[in-house]
Amino acid sequence: MPPTEEHGIQVHLEALLADRGMTLSELANQVGVTVVNLSILKNGRARAIRFSTLTAICRALECQPGDLLSCPEDGTGRS
């Protein structure tokens, strides 16, 4: 893995959960990831995500990776 560096990836987990009327705990149960880790992801503090986790989240939320993650064109985290 590269050394610690800021990234510009935005995570839209909170919006997706609100849209589907699902709580973080419910998602954690379905996905098999701890609430703590999902919280890290939701709050933008994650540095990396496993493909297996990404797959499980997309299946649980019935969405595509592009719905969950986005990268603004200027890469600053601002849309």
Added chain:
Amino acid sequence: MRIDYWSRIDDRALEALLGAALALVALFGLLQPLFSVLGAGDPTTARTVVITQAAVTPGAAAGGDLTLTGTRQAELALRDPDITQRILLDTPGILASALTLLAIFLLVRIVRTLRAGEPFVPPNARRIRVIAAIVLVVGVLGPVAEAITTQLLVRGSPVAELVAFEMRINAMPFVAGLLIAALAEVFARGTRLRQDTEGLV
């Protein structure tokens, strides 16, 4: 299905065991010899030594304070050792016990990180390196201290020429020390791996 063979109860049990070992070494390896050196308990009066020829007991007939009995190995016994002699008799054991105490204390600190679920941290790699150094040092320092203090005990006495200056250095502490040093490197690599995956979900 993942089976965890090690549980929190095992962490507690290990910590309790190490705590008991710490107490026993402190009591019998350090405090008791210190008290006996100061004259507060039964002093150590004898030590096994290597001798250069079949033993005689020069000076015994004359009522000397030192007697030597045995063949290749002998027991060097002191009748009513003074404080200097008591220090010389107990110094190797006290040194080894002090270093052993430090090693056990460091192990306790490592086990506590196990309980917290974070064993691969830089302090643990450092602690294991120190334990490796302790094992190596005790392996060398112990026999050296014993040989030097033995010679100081018999210096100027009728048995001085019979007692060999021999350091019985065992290979096992070296092997064990090297193995533990290798384990320290494993922990150091594990620490770097953990840092690499921090923030990974």
